Amino acid sequence: xxxxxxxxxxxxxxxxxxxxxxxxxxxxxxxxxxxxxxxxxxxxxxxxxxxxxxxxxxxxxxxxxxxxxxxxxxxxxxxxxxxxxxxxxxxxxxxxxxxxxxxxxxxxxxxxxxxxxxxxxxxxxxxxxxxxxxxxxxxxxxxxxxxxxxxxxxxxxxxxxxxxxxxxxxxxxxxxxxxxxxxxxxxxxxxxxxxxxxxxxxxxxxxxxxxxxxxx
Numbered sequence: 001x002x003x004x005x006x007x008x009x010x011x012x013x014x015x016x017x018x019x020x021x022x023x024x025x026x027x028x029x030x031x032x033x034x035x036x037x038x039x040x041x042x043x044x045x046x047x048x049x050x051x052x053x054x055x056x057x058x059x060x061x062x063x064x065x066x067x068x069x070x071x072x073x074x075x076x077x078x079x080x081x082x083x084x085x086x087x088x089x090x091x092x093x094x095x096x097x098x099x100x101x102x103x104x105x106x107x108x109x110x111x112x113x114x115x116x117x118x119x120x121x122x123x124x125x126x127x128x129x130x131x132x133x134x135x136x137x138x139x140x141x142x143x144x145x146x147x148x149x150x151x152x153x154x155x156x157x158x159x160x161x162x163x164x165x166x167x168x169x170x171x172x173x174x175x176x177x178x179x180x181x182x183x184x185x186x187x188x189x190x191x192x193x194x195x196x197x198x199x200x201x202x203x204x205x206x207x208x209x210x211x212x213x214x215x216x
Contacts, residue, residue, distance in 0.1 A: 003187050005213050006033035006064045006173070007206075008197030009055065010046060011144050017051075020201070021058045027210040031064040031086070033175070033195045038069040041093050042142035049082045056083025064193075066114060066175065068141045069093065073100055080107040088112030088135050088173075091119055101130050112173070116141060117149050121158040131170040133193070134159045138186075139176030145198045148177025153189045160190035180212060187216045 007029050012020035024032060034052060039045040056063060062085035069075070072089045073096075079087050087109045094100045097113065104111040112133030113124060117140060124134065136159060138152035152174060159172045173193035174186050183194050194213060203209040 002214065003183075003191065003216055004030040004171070004193040005210055006031035006193055006195045007200045007210060008033040008035060008144065008175070008195050010035045011197030011201040013201070017055070018058055020206075021055055023206055024210075025058070025060045027207045028214045029061065029210045031062045031193070032059050033197075034063055034065045036065060036067045036069060037142060040070045041090065042068045044142045049078055052079070052082040052084065059083075062086060064088070064173075064195075066112075066135060066195075068114075073103060076100075076103050076107050076109075080109055084109055086110040086112055086133060088114050088133055090114045090116065090141070091123060092116055098127055098130070101127060105130075112170075114141075114175075115155070117151065121155050121162055124159075125162060125166065128162050128166045128168045128170060131168060133171050133173055134163070135173045135175055136191075137176055138174050138178070138182070141176075146177060148179075148182045152176070153185050156186055156189040156191050178213075180216070183213055183216050 037044045037046040064086045065084040066088045087104050101111045110132035114135035136155045139146035171192040174191045175195035178194050178196045179199045200206045
């Protein structure tokens with residue numbers, strides 16, 4: 001299986017969101033990456049449920065929703081109802097992570113856990129077998145267009161080793177500062193899914209940029 005590409009709609013043109021959704025539909029991208037921020041867990045606010053539902057209406061590919069919010073448990077059903085296919089919560093936001101992961105799966109979604117740049121991969125060893133996705137943050141969460149944190153490459157290798165040791169089927173996704181150069185290094189380290197926002201949407205031809213990333 002080649003690398004999966006999940007363009008981050010946080011970087012799309014909000015005045016032309018349907019156009020950009022249809023561009024992703026027509027491209028070789030695999031998922032839609034949707035960042036939800038509450039202004040509490042991270043210092044920014046982004047989409048709510050109406051926007052996710054609106055994207056779902058037009059999207060022909062799975063919605064890969066990454067929630068950077070406090071108290072994620074209380075909104076799990078709402079994310080399912082809005083059309084989420086993969087729901088990723090932050091390790092740092094969940095007091096009872098196993099319970100949260102089970103609730104996501106019980107709601108009929110795939111479950112992912114994201115790690116901030118300072119959070120060690122080994123903290124997932126007791127839950128890795130239950131996960132569908134591990135999201136390595138290669139920038140500090142909250143804003144697009146940040147500089148890539150190089151240590152993420154090592155963390156991808158560590159996550160892959162953890163997955164193999166525990167017989168998990170989880171995919172390793174990386175979000176933040178992904179371009180052709182960093183993307184190549186991440187794929188070589190074992191990344192299965194690349195999230196790309198500003199690199200795709202600020203490029204002259206987003207469809208070609210997605211195809212180039214897909215070819216890494």
